[in-house]
Amino acid sequence: MNILKFLTPIYFFFTLGFTNSLSGENSLTYQHGIAMHGDLKYKKNFPKFDYANENAFKGGRINRFSIGTFDNLNPYILKGVPAYQAGYLFETLMKSSFDEPFSQYGLIAEGVKVPPDRSWVAFKIRKEARFSDGSKVSPEDVKFSFKIIMSKGHPTYKTYWGQVDRVEEISENEVKFFFKGEPNPELPLIIGYQLPIFSKKDWEGKDFSKTTLLPPLGSGPYLISDVKAGRSLTLKKNQNYWGKDLNVNIGRYNFETIHYDYYRDETVALEAFKSGAYDFKQENSSKNWATAYKFGAVNEGKVKVEEIKYYRPSGMQGFAFNTRKSIFQNRNVRKALTYAFDFEWSNRNLFYNAYTRTKSFFDNSELSSQSLPSDDELKILEKYRGKIPDELFTSVYTPPNTEEENGLRKNLRIARRILKQEGWIIKDDILTNKKTGEIFEFEILLRSPLFERIVLPMKRNLKKLG
Template identity: 40%
Template sequence: MVKAAVKKIESIPRAAWHGSGRRHIRAAVCVFLALAGGLALAAGICRAAEPRHAIAMHGAAALPADFTHMPYANPDAPKGGRLVQGILGTFDSLNPLIVRGLAVQQVRGFVVESLMARGHDEAFTLYGLLAQHVETDDSRSYVTFHLDPKARFSDGRPVLAEDVLFSWALLRDKGRPNHRQYYAKVARAEATDTRTVRFDLAGANDRELPLILGLMPVLPRHAVDVATFEETSMTAPVGSGPYRITAVKPGASVTLIRNPDYWGRDLPVNRGLWNFDEIRLDFYREANGAFEAFKRGLYDFRVETEPLRWHDGYDFAAARSGEVIRDSIKTGMPQPAEFLVFNTRRPVFADVRVRQALTLLFDFEWINRNYFFGLYGRTASFFAGSVLSAYGRAANDRERELLKPYLARMPPDILDGSYRLPVTDGSGRDRATLRGALKLLSEAGYELDGTVLRHRSTRIPLTFEILVTTRDQERIALAYQRDLKRAGIEASVRAIDAVQFDQRRLAFDFEMLQNRWDQSLSPGNEQSFYWGSEAAGIQGTRNYMGARDPAIDVLIAALLEAREHTDFVPAVRALDRTLMSGFYGIPLFNVQEQWIARWNRIERPDATALTGYLPETWWQRPDAQPK
């Protein structure tokens, strides 16, 4: 009888499940199945068929369907005023969805919206935005988005299912590598009515994919030229977001004006957000010049990343008087980690023993004390300071099961959690680490020839170039250059501007450079973009080190397939352990707080999101006048 019921269900046209009578059909099916004895099947179908206001990667959303605003937003925040943001770098495009050019990234969110919006107090949960409701089944073999009838683009045209399907196909075929990779997993996409889109995910085996699709930017079909989409452009895009671009000075500034007719201003996810009438993005080509501009009040806030500057650089009149406020924000996220990255595509770094030896030669203790006032911490983990980190933790049974095919090449101390980064005496001349590094280099085929380290067979000296773009990067590289010289290794340091640095990093045109990876508490598909074997051969991805390891690919798949947190955490730790074992980069330091400086004309909510600072929740003090 249950089988007969299933056949009946399969015979119902798909559109009927999404039309005006869908609740009656669902209710009848569920009652029929329950009476027929298929209680489990009934529960699964009913749960899958019910549209919901949110979707979480693991478990349920924290906020109920009737929530009024995000807990980190002030729903009574005053509207008006202007926010000026200083950005280091430049731009030659207003399209952040393509590989070409240096784009203004703020176009995403401010101008172009997604189907759903992140809840920043949760690991990975999405709430309705353009899509009023979302539905999926327990196995996440499909996802359906129901668009809000009020949703409009800035030109007044409605956001329809055809726009969603257009955006999906366009970004799958012509978008950035991550979009092409994710959206190609969709087996089939269809509009079941003018405001409902269903994505069939059969065979993807990716439980995160419904959320990835929920974050898909939606572009207006009527206002995008497919033929020229991949070309850089200074034409302001049409979006459905809270702002419109009204003025552009190429390479210098972009001005956005809040759309008074913004369709989503009263949505719970937006209450207390997007408070400024005007946002101006000012671009600076040099870090010290950007800081001097902030001191003069030419822009309103800056995210400080340099401990030296945070420690003693804010001793100027406005900071002493309280006109400039400094916020140190503790987040609940994995600590962002900086690495000196080895480009393993280059033969000089092909041997893991060489990379391990070069890690030993980096004197973190000397640099931290002399340059950073001891403000930094350090771990080898790519998920430092969180439950996802494998550093200092022994692999449990589930991890060992996942790693079983690769255990033979896993260093025992990384597997049992006893591995620690080397700690020097801080003198800049530590003998123990030098001896350990030379031993590893000897095993890799190198020997000292006087004061030069050469390969025994080729007699080629071990040399490489470190690419830098800021003064602090240069200081770290020069200190490391000194340490390497003690081992007979000649490293050159090349300083270039931020634009060239980005271009060479994206093209993998370097031997070593400094990079930072920011992680979430719900790592997912982006991990393939960071470390996956396929990404290693695609310019524009963040696999800067060129990792090509089947173990990494298997573990990324495992974390994507995990349904429960108890399966998810071991998969991420096993990935972390594998990355540490590859010695793909030299850990520099962990940023344990967010350092934000702002002029007091800008105010922020008392509550801070799990992810940290969110300028979209800020507002201008009503009695303040923007400069």
């Protein structure tokens, strides 16, 4: 069972869906889309995305679920617990396509242009773009949206968009973002598809940084029709949605009503699904996938259980070391600890052989690390020799495994040898730093009690190391 998580890969080449060798700003023209690398798949005035079904049934109600609670309908601030479904209210300047690595096409913006040095990006706002109250979306709203998020939004945005120097309204329907520092080829796309556009007028007299249960004004396809804080949220289709006929929206937003019920944990949510409380569940637990879907409605054909092949980068689950801790600052020590994780045993006994070991940041894609560096890659890497691990030049990364006989015992011996080389010895049955006397101990934080069964076998193996 593939774990369905979406990542935004970072590439190192940038093109703007056209070929134009002129570098002067006046020679640049607005284009219908922008690609991180290569050419755009879809030409100007394309009718729809290839994967979209323009004949999809429209209407009806879909019941969904969320885990946790909420007390805030503004998902872009630090305070409170947000209802992320409020994102249906807002739109961005561009829309990403799902059958290209990283390409975008006009949504609120009908056009986009950037210079070859990527020092700025400009967007041309559609004249027909409207907020749900009928007011026009303007460059002033775009500028306001950026400034309010940077000044009162979640602190993450200050880092994320820190290279934006300023935003200017350059005409009644054009807005321009100027960048600073080293060129960042991804930044024009990040601005295009991740900056939510708010109504400046709607936020006048309101504090953006405070939580709210009053639905903010957006330009998106849905409106919030009912809110029960922490319990449920209902969205109704905006019958006057301005963008319903855009090529990037054909085949989307088909349900008349979208309802979310909130549950405190996955166990309760699963039982609610079995009772018919909601209509669709994406399952990420291999145990549940193997054992939990054998109830009556499945046997009667009322619930369809299906494994869908996933074609995008697969993401990952794993343990992240807090390198602010002194014991984790040594790379070889971190490497030694990986030998204590017996993936093969866990996959057989805990994961029902449903998992595949992650070997790259971009597994399940053509960008995954699969072989030694090519000659062209070596030309780039050579300048960093001595600053990056030497084995990168000579061997393909393969995580420790226990497939051979006594595999775990051999791995723990390797781990102990590495730890000893780095100054950690066994003293009174406890792993101790030979020079400082520091005891090797740490805690593992879990996002859910469900992960305890995964961690406990590793804990037993770590105990054998002291």
